[in-house]
Amino acid sequence: YTSFYDTLIANFLEKAFERPKTNVRLNFPLSQSLRYGENPHQAAALYGNFSKYFEIVHGKEISYNNIIDLVAAVELVQEFEGTACAIVKHTNPCGAAYGSSVRDAYERALSSDPASAFGGIVSFNKEVDKETAEKLNEIFLEIICAPGFTSEAMEILVKKKNRRLVRVLRSLSDETMLYKSVPGGLIAQAKDNSRLVKEETKTVTKVHVAEGDWEDLHLAWVVCKHTKSNAIVFAKDRKILGVGAGQMSRVDSAKLAVMKAAEHGHSLENAVAASDAFFPFADGVIEMAKSGIKAVIQPGGSVRDEEVIKAADENNLAMVFTGIRNFKH
Template structure:
């Protein structure tokens, strides 16, 4: 029996986000992996026609405490953490009749969704803190020399291609391990900052975690490297023009914040992080005309932001000088066509207002933080 178990390849699948799980499980089974799964994930896999072993069946111990304890078992973590080339580990695995778990696909309870609900109680938030999932990720990431870790459906296509070609090499596994550690770091950061604010009413630790990175052409000056971290597309959609620069994004942010302080139809023009003009009017055309009159020379090559729709008439006025960026919550089709005549022009649709709660700046070996 022990010899038979040593020949088996195990894959553990325990998912909150079940997108792509059917295809993943089918491919693993086709590659002769025995699939171990939990609760609803196991049900989805079985209903798709792929066999799997329920976690309690694999460990010989049922889920307990209303599902709080599912995977925290030596048969699971021994199978993940064993070093396949370590004689002592192999002897213990054989002595305890453990099988090696070579693939771990797991994602976490949606604490972020719960934290975004201002009415959620601390007790409700606590129930959204994943314990087993985080432990599985850290174990698989730690032992990536032998274990492949998947933490997002976006990773499945490349994994399935590599699985078919038998190319699950250590370099690939190391990359996935880093993604796993980044995920748990972000998860724990969100939990600690949210609970501190809810329990004490304060946020005493500055934590910034924006894993999505965009490489910019350069920083403020051509000799500096520049990056943008965050979800830019949640706030803006670029309709025309080339890639934004570091300075474009700085000016864009400043102009959006300034317009957000004004009432009615408003416009702000910013260049190199300095205001060239800001005004309100009966419509966007009047607001822009008044803002431009403040300093029409400095406005050349600047960023202009509106808080109302731009039509073709306003677009024709904007085309009278060179402006790097034109930003508004909406544009008519004719306006986009007019603005696109300037080849170096970028046109951005602002999806929603900027909603950062704090302003953070480097200063004196640390950071200055103030409420917005």
């Protein structure tokens, strides 16, 4: 393992400098072979120290797709300070909410989009208790992950033999770099650790965001940040109501988010919306305004910002610019 420790030392020293590394040394020992990759015809394996962050306390062997979804779910829920739950499917959030208890947070997150939650990954930022476990056992879930599980909760949850229970051991925020292989090498970038700071935003419309709506705006913004682009997210009463993910045009993402909310009986009257990037045209804002929302948070920066702001004003919407784009590919 000499080369492995040499790599650790070299990479630690490189972190002291805010510049691209002249060489990237990656040396991860084989942790385990995986049954298959993204699809059954693809071979796969896990390398490195996965157990530094996660402990699989129950269930069948974790899969390649499970690992990717698990990381996505935990990265999302760890951004929330209050008692919260996030539900992820194919790395995209399909539910997220704050609650008065862990069970309440789960029930509210599940109600965002119960159909999509089936077979998903449920992530908590607080210990799972007996009451929550009883509700979790009512539907099929691939993974339940949390900082811990009470003994009473474990007695209930282990009745599902194949479902994975994962204890999250630490924050994932100390992983600061992301790497992706490309033909002939790899590309690297700093992890998106951006945070929404109210005082650093700019209201660009005549109507301002009501003080009581900032928590919902923050919730929508965080979930949008963790959703595949183009992304639009609606929130109200500390719960996600609709997610428009992965569309090639922003207006289609807006339409999809509206459709998903309506599909599950959620009224968007007085809800708020978040967009992961600027609106290239006013059509997306106009489409969302039809649903009755009252505020939009977005980065700004379009050459047509004036048209977009005008559309917001004409529809009596508050609009906030963050100056932070959160594309996710």
